[in-house]
Amino acid sequence: MRDRQINQMILDKLEAKDIPMHVKGFIGEILQHENGGIDQERPQYTRTYDNLLNKFMLQQDEARINHGETE
Amino acid sequence: MRIHHVKLENYRSYRDAEIKFSTSPVKNFTIIQGSNGAGKSNILNAVTWCLYGEERHLRTEDKNRQLPIINEQVYHTLMPGEQATVKVEIALGDSEIKHVISRQAKAFCQPGGEVTIREDTDPQVMFLAQGNWHQSSNPIMAIKFLLPSDISHFFFFDAEQLDEFFKEGSAKRVKKGVVDVSQISLLHQTISHLEVLHGNVRRATQGISPQTDRINRELGEVEEKLRGCKEALSTLDQNQRGIQDNLDEIQQRFRASTIEEVRRFEESRERLDGQIRDYESQLDGLREQAVACLRETGPLVYAFEAIKTTKKLIQEQVALGKLPLKIRSLFFEDLLAQGRCVCGQELAKGSDASIQIQSHLEKATQSDYLSEAETGKYVVNHILRGTSELVEKQRNLGKEIHALEGTIEETKRQLRELSEKIEKYGEINLEEIKVLEQQHVQYQEEQRKNNQEIGRKQVEEKFLGKELSRLNGELERAVKKDQKQKDLGRRLGLCTEALQALNEIRSEMLSEVRSKIQQKTEEYFLDLIWKKATYKRVSIDDNFQINVLNVRDMPSLGTLSAGERQVLALAFMAALSSISGFDAPVIIDTPTGRISGVPRENIAESLPGYLADTQVTLLMTDTEFTEPVQVRLNERIGQEYSLNFFEDDANTEVVQR
Incomplete structure (x- = not known):
């Protein structure tokens, strides 16, 4: 449960950045993670960041495969 | 987010009271009116005590008399062996209540008649999820995400105490406030953690090949230099602020001089200083254009x-x-x-x-x-x-x-002449003036040298930043050359790219947020202030030092009256609220206490517009909540109460109007 949203200015700037989608997704999730939720223990951020890195590398692979299939 | 109600039980002057706050989006104002000593500030204290365990707005007399937190009447009527509970409860939510926060203290009358009070360490937080109420296992964290303590000063405040913001050392406070409210602090934290992860991934690239080892070594060296450069810049900035404080003090003393001629000299000097600053800014612009033109023309x-x-x-x-x-x-x-x-x-x-x-x-x-x-x-x-x-x-x-x-050069020559006149004046008339002037010249010289050094360090910082990017890119390519390490290379690339983007976002946010707050504070201040022909601008510099400039471009923060400072404080808070992106309720104790008549009505007219989407509670005295003020606020008032304090039983009665 979280009530304090991330400042929209930060999210708008992230959206406007000319960087690959998987990098945006990674940044978006680590920001959400840092903003946190009250029903979690204070996270071990390095472990969580590692997991998010793996998640978005996988996303990058999937995007490459889909792009290859389209071509 | 809105406060739905506050319930008070045996808390200070409140035996048993409930205040329902207006949660309407249109009639977003709640007015609680009471004379001095009726218990207005206790409402603000109750809110901060419940949320953060602190009563931030105790009156000096209460502090001096060390009145207990429990209602005085209850305190004195407790018999040995008896106990009483102090409780404050706050209900929060949007259109419906989603969180109920409460804090208690127990008062126990010992056999000897002494009353001891034990406050609960933590509050209790109940939250609504999927139609059911649950108790939070981590109430402190829960409150941190609802109404963080570190920014609560900007939403729950006593307008008469806002002076602190603009006193010595205020720049640090202002910057912290801005950074926390706009969540730039979230970016700081994220970048700091990502840097640790990046370091870990980079360390994993050591030993892959002589090339990666070489690049890692170079990266280490550049990072060390960059750290040194940033530390040097921080020290230089601090020195610069110290020098400026000294210069401001000397200027103040000249301006406050009883000698007419000295005051005139000082006014002329400040005017010329202002002109030089403008000219130098124009010169920077022209030089940039010339460099851009040269880049095009050269080939x-x-x-x-x-x-x-x-x-x-x-x-x-x-x-x-x-x-x-x-x-x-x-x-x-x-x-x-x-x-x-x-x-x-x-x-x-x-x-x-x-x-x-x-x-x-x-x-x-x-x-x-x-x-x-x-x-x-x-x-x-x-x-x-x-x-x-x-x-x-x-x-x-x-x-x-x-x-x-x-x-x-000509303006600087005029300044030098002026400085010589002031010094000569001192030789003839007052040794003190001569000494002050010599100090002024010395500080200005130090400031000039500092500025040059800052400029050099900033160029170095930029260069080292680019070197770092280049080396990180080189490392990524070198790692990816090794087929077995391709994944590691990609992890490194993702971290590096994410760090770069976050750093850019942070830099842009700092600049934009500062600029927007300056713009809004100036807009609101010039709108609310009554001496419209006197003040021209509000500036918030890169170091978050606020100043008010008069029509002659002279810094005037130090000469603002108490009422004018209160207006500046209100303008600043309203500006913060508008850019924070954080929907917090605002409670202001005595918003116009030091402001009289027409200016007060002006504020009543304009304030609702600045805080249109915010729940606002004003704790006002009867001298503040006059008929003209009521008329101007009327359309926005959703709830209205008056407080009556009865001395006999030390109880404040809350009457809905």
């Missing part, structure tokens, strides 16, 4: 002779009749491909006609460079014209820069 000037020669060669071909080309090779190629001439004759392979066309084609092909020249002659003319214009522009910029440098 063209370098190749000018070659381009002129090309034009001459083209003109020679035109004079010889070889340009424009009569017939292009493409035309002959088409004829041969179609196998028919424009006259209709067939062009069979090996026929006389076809051999003749082939011969024309060969001649045309030899001169294909001429077809390039034909289109090229227009481009060449355009380039030559453009170069002349750029060179002219460069020349004009040079003249402007030279003229402005002359003006700056």
Whole structure:
């Protein structure tokens, strides 16, 4: 449960950045993670960041495969 | 987010009270009115005690008398062995209540008659999820995400105490407030954690190859230099602030001098200082334009002779009749491909006609460079014209820069003359003035040297940043060369790219947020202030030092009256609220306590517009909540209460109006 949203200015700037989608997704999730939720223990951020890195590398692979299939 | 209600049980002057706050989006104001001592500030204290365990707005007399948190009447009527509970409960949510926070303290009367009070360490937080109420296992964290303590000063405040913001050392407080409210602090934290992860991933690249080891070594060296550079900049900034404080103090003393001439000298000096600052800013702009122009002009000037020669060669071909080309090779190629001439004759392979066309084609092909020249002659003319214009522009910029440098030098000469006059005045009349003036000159010299050093360090920082990016890119490529380490290379790349993007976002946010807050604070301040012809601008510099400039561009923060400072504080808070992106309720104790008559009505007229989407609670005295103020706020008031304090039983009654 979280009530304090991330400042929209930060999210708008992230959206406007000319960087690959998987990098945006990674940044978006680590920001959400840092903003946190009250029903979690204070996270071990390095472990969580590692997991998010793996998640978005996988996303990058999937995007490459889909792009290859389209071509 | 809105406060739905606050319930008070045995808390200070409140035996048993409930205040329902307006949660309407349109009628977003709740007014709680009471005379001095009726218990208004206790409402604000109750909120901060419940949420953060702190009563931040105790009156001096309460602090001095060390009144207990429990209601005085209850305290004195407790018999040995009896106990009583102090409780404050706050209900929060949007259209419906989603969180209920409460905090308690227990008062126990010992057998000897002494009353001991034990406050709960933590509050209790209940939250609504999927239709059911649950108790939070981590209430402190829960409150941190609802209404963080570190920014609560900007939403729950006593307007008369906001002076603190603009006193010495305020820049640090202001910056912290801005950074926390706009969540730039979230970016700081994220970047700091990502840097640790990046470091871990980078360490995993050691030992892959001699190349990666070399790059890692270089990265380490550059990072060390960058750290040193940033520390040096931080120290220089701090020194600069210290020097500026000293200069401000000397200026203040000159301005406050009883000697008319000294005051006039000082006013002239500040005016000239302001002019120099403006001129130097214009000069920076012109120099930047000149550099950009030079970048465009340079290659063209370098190749000018070659381009002129090309034009001459083209003109020679035109004079010889070889340009424009009569017939292009493409035309002959088409004829041969179609196998028919424009006259209709067939062009069979090996026929006389076809051999003749082939011969024309060969001649045309030899001169294909001429077809390039034909289109090229227009481009060449355009380039030559453009170069002349750029060179002219460069020349004009040079003249402007030279003229402005002359003006700056002349203004500095006038400043030096003024300084000599002040010093000579001191020699004749007051030793103190001479000493102050010498100190002023010395501090200005230190400031100038500091600025130069800051400039050098900033250039170094930029260069080292670029080096870091380049080396990180090189490392990523070197790691990816090794097939077995491709994944590691990608992890490194993702971390590096994410860090770079976050750093850029942070830098942009700091600049934009500061600029927006300055703009809004200035807009609101100039709107609310009554001396409209006196003040011109509110500035918040890169170090978050706030100042108010009068119509002569002289810093006037130190000379604002208490009421004017209160207006500045209200303007700043409203500006923060508007850019924070954080929907927090605002409670203001005594918003217009030091402001009289028409200016107070002005604030009542304008404040609702600045805080349109925010739940606002104003704790006002009867002298603040006058009829003209009521009329101006009327359309926005959703709830209204008056407080009546009964001395006999030390109880404040809350009456809904």
